[in-house]
Amino acid sequence: MSNTSSSTTDLLAIDVGNTRVKLGLFTSVDGGCVTTALSGDLPIAAPRLPEPAETLASTLDELIAGALHDWLQAIGDVRPRIALASVSRPAEEALAALLSHYDVQRMASETAPITLRVDEPTRIGVDRVMAAVAANRLRHDGRPAIVVDVGTAITVDLIATDGALEGGAILPGPTLAARALAEKTDRLPDIQFGDLGDAPDAVGRSTEPAILAGVFWGAVGAIRELIARQRDRLTDAPQVFLTGGAAPSVARLIGGPDLSVRCVPHLTLAGVALAAGVDR
Ligand SMILES: Nc1ncnc2c1ncn2[C@@H]1O[C@H](COP(=O)(O)OP(=O)(O)OP(=O)(O)O)[C@@H](O)[C@H]1O
Ligand SMILES: CC(C)(CO)[C@@H](O)C(=O)NCCC(=O)O
Numbered sequence: 001m002s003n004t005s006s007s008t009t010d011l012l013a014i015d016v017g018n019t020r021v022k023l024g025l026f027t028s029v030d031g032g033c034v035t036t037a038l039s040g041d042l043p044i045a046a047p048r049l050p051e052p053a054e055t056l057a058s059t060l061d062e063l064i065a066g067a068l069h070d071w072l073q074a075i076g077d078v079r080p081r082i083a084l085a086s087v088s089r090p091a092e093e094a095l096a097a098l099l100s101h102y103d104v105q106r107m108a109s110e111t112a113p114i115t116l117r118v119d120e121p122t123r124i125g126v127d128r129v130m131a132a133v134a135a136n137r138l139r140h141d142g143r144p145a146i147v148v149d150v151g152t153a154i155t156v157d158l159i160a161t162d163g164a165l166e167g168g169a170i171l172p173g174p175t176l177a178a179r180a181l182a183e184k185t186d187r188l189p190d191i192q193f194g195d196l197g198d199a200p201d202a203v204g205r206s207t208e209p210a211i212l213a214g215v216f217w218g219a220v221g222a223i224r225e226l227i228a229r230q231r232d233r234l235t236d237a238p239q240v241f242l243t244g245g246a247a248p249s250v251a252r253l254i255g256g257p258d259l260s261v262r263c264v265p266h267l268t269l270a271g272v273a274l275a276a277g278v279d280r
């Protein structure tokens, strides 16, 4: 990890999920976000999303056991301001206690810089809202977008042409689906996704590969179907943004000649940074 020394304008964005906590340090230069990258000596087009200079993804237990302290030291902790978006109340409280000496802004769905065209704006997960805020930056003007986040749960959310988040779908993520099978059956074992590189064969020749095939292709199929159905209500083709652990392995399986799919690793963290005003 490089040793970035942080300034008072730095923002630490935190996305607290149900399995892991993701942290991203967004550094500012001259009051603006660092958005230009150099390719040779030609400046390339500035990405429209703030990019974290440093990131960490860790379980809450690991963070409490010292990983948070170590990481903050490694990034040159001078008390960056913190924006915290959490979908787990216990994890949020535990983390807030760890960060009690910092200036922590807790992000809420209903106050985010986006229109929520949903029935209960206070209930929709702040991670879904933050990812949509970031997608609104990436999407072309006048084009709708679909945001797919593969975490503990998979969410597939529709953003209308006017930028409003319309709602979407929630289903179990791959690990959770596999764990539920292991827990609720006698003869199905728990399987690990950790070392899954390529897409598994759809015909598993024993129990573990069969679970892997079902869970993986089930997720891919569910995502494809949800995109297709959400797309049916649109007049213009949506841009699809995919994020979360399985995003890279899923992205090329759902895109096609008539569907643009882009994998954006830190979409939610970037949304938190934007909502907290990192580039204002
Ligand atoms: N290469 C891969 N292929 C398939 N699935 C994967 C791969 N890597 C991770 N996954 C699965 O993707 C899901 C999301 O992983 P990720 O690590 O992003 O979630 P998380 O951060 O633990 O979730 P949360 O944000 O809810 O805390 C998990 O179910 C995981 O098993
Ligand atoms: C769906 C999850 C679990 C995805 O992380 C999260 O966004 C959440 O807890 N949402 C609350 C319910 C809702 O979004 O409608």
Ligand SMILES: [K+]
Binding pocket: none
């Ligand atoms: K619950």
